[in-house]
Amino acid sequence: MDIKGEYRIAAPREKVFAALNDAEVLKACIPGCESLEKLSDTEMTAKVRLRIGPVSAAFSGKVTLSDIDPPNGYKISGEGQGGVAGFAKGGASVRLTDDAGTTVLAYDVDAQVGGKIAQVGARLIQGTARKLADQFFGKFAESVGAPPLAAAAEPA
Amino acid sequence: MYDFAYHRPKTMAEATAALKGKPEARPMSGGMTLIPTLKQRLAKPSDVVDLNGIKELAGIKVDGSGVTVGAMTRHADVASSADVKGAIPALADLAGHIGDPAVRNRGTMGGSVANNDPAADYPAAVLGLDATVTTTSRTIKADDFFKGLFETALEDGELITSITFPKAEKAGYMKFPNPASRYAMVGVFVAKTAGGVRVAVTGAGPCVFRVKAMEDALARNFSADAIKDIKVPADGLNSDIHGSAEYRAHLVTVMARRAVDQANK
Numbered sequence: 001m002d003i004k005g006e007y008r009i010a011a012p013r014e015k016v017f018a019a020l021n022d023a024e025v026l027k028a029c030i031p032g033c034e035s036l037e038k039l040s041d042t043e044m045t046a047k048v049r050l051r052i053g054p055v056s057a058a059f060s061g062k063v064t065l066s067d068i069d070p071p072n073g074y075k076i077s078g079e080g081q082g083g084v085a086g087f088a089k090g091g092a093s094v095r096l097t098d099d100a101g102t103t104v105l106a107y108d109v110d111a112q113v114g115g116k117i118a119q120v121g122a123r124l125i126q127g128t129a130r131k132l133a134d135q136f137f138g139k140f141a142e143s144v145g146a147p148p149l150a151a152a153a154e155p156a
Numbered sequence: 157m158y159d160f161a162y163h164r165p166k167t168m169a170e171a172t173a174a175l176k177g178k179p180e181a182r183p184m185s186g187g188m189t190l191i192p193t194l195k196q197r198l199a200k201p202s203d204v205v206d207l208n209g210i211k212e213l214a215g216i217k218v219d220g221s222g223v224t225v226g227a228m229t230r231h232a233d234v235a236s237s238a239d240v241k242g243a244i245p246a247l248a249d250l251a252g253h254i255g256d257p258a259v260r261n262r263g264t265m266g267g268s269v270a271n272n273d274p275a276a277d278y279p280a281a282v283l284g285l286d287a288t289v290t291t292t293s294r295t296i297k298a299d300d301f302f303k304g305l306f307e308t309a310l311e312d313g314e315l316i317t318s319i320t321f322p323k324a325e326k327a328g329y330m331k332f333p334n335p336a337s338r339y340a341m342v343g344v345f346v347a348k349t350a351g352g353v354r355v356a357v358t359g360a361g362p363c364v365f366r367v368k369a370m371e372d373a374l375a376r377n378f379s380a381d382a383i384k385d386i387k388v389p390a391d392g393l394n395s396d397i398h399g400s401a402e403y404r405a406h407l408v409t410v411m412a413r414r415a416v417d418q419a420n421k
Contacts, residue, residue, distance in 0.1 A: 053271060053306030054193040056200065084197045120196055123396040127274060127305045127362040130392075
């Protein structure tokens with residue numbers, strides 16, 4: 001599954017890129033994030049509790065930053081084990097471009113889910129992934145810039 | 157199933173008290189979604205508050221302006237109610253095609269609407285008929301109630317007590333059911349109401365939604381032909397092993413036309 005979207009953030013690109021690398025900002029923006037600990041500049045461990053409709057699952061796992069290209073973008077990936085619920089992993093390529101004093105953040109998410117949660121909730125996975133991506137980038141855009149000027153998420 | 161504390165209150169006040177201050181407590185109505193989820197260990201609530209002992213929550217009342225259905229009213233009771241059939245036949249017909257007989261005899265309207273599954277049938281009727289949801293603390297218009305995938309305006313601990321459907325001049329619901337589950341791959345509720353024509357689509361997107369272009373066309377000419385060329389964009393629609401977003405977008409127009417024909421019968 002592949003989800004793309006774009007946000008315009010009212011802040012300069014350097015500031016947006018710095019925020020993308022700030023564990024505190026990420027922790028505040030990752031939906032359901034209970035803890036995020038920095039192991040190095042590019043590796044973190046996270047505990048995330050997700051509640052989507054009837055399902056509630058706690059995932060613990062790793063968040064990794066790669067393809068770092070300041071201030072143009074990077075790739076943020078995560079994978080987590082949710083016990084009997086199954087596993088989830090996914091990544092988002094983030095590109096930043098300047099546009100008239102603001103920054104346009106474009107993301108391209110791919111996500112995979114396996115185990116029981118994937119069997120039972122197959123019809124819901126895409127909608128859930130899109131909702132989580134939207135929550136993350138929406139909150140990020142809000143916390144880094146002034147209120148977002150435009151927000152759109154489109155499936156590829 | 158994981159362990160949880162089980163409560164069976166007899167009144168709404170007891171139910172609200174049992175949920176208060178417990179963020180991991182879950183209310184249970186018919187249990188058609190919650191019980192399978194618990195059995196799969198995909199949720200671990202601290203407490204389950206079973207609403208089946210609350211007599212005041214079930215029942216159907218009809219007056220000149222519409223139908224009020226108690227939150228704990230089973231689908232089978234809505235489907236077979238002479239009052240509902242008389243006032244809003246499309247609503248009784250919709251209830252009679254939810255899931256299978258086991259689901260219809262156990263599942264409840266309040267549970268279905270509060271859960272807001274993207275493929276559930278009732279949300280289409282609530283939005284299509286411009287219904288009002290009454291909760292333990294307020295009333296909420298349908299347009300303000302459904303917020304997103306499994307998301308509603310309900311706050312933690314807030315329970316639906318009843319839903320009031322105004323009578324419509326004409327109404328029809330058609331769905332393309334998944335052959336195994338009878339969930340709506342796409343379901344469209346069309347109604348000619350006092351406030352105008354409403355078209356509500358379930359199953360196609362992450363949450364029930366209205367199609368304004370169809371509403372405007374049907375307001376001018378309430379016939380299936382009036383909307384035959386109106387397509388909803390596939391962007392953002394559900395895509396899974398049962399059907400792609402493009403397929404669902406196509407089904408919206410097909411089901412909407414059939415629903416209009418149904419309403420005109």
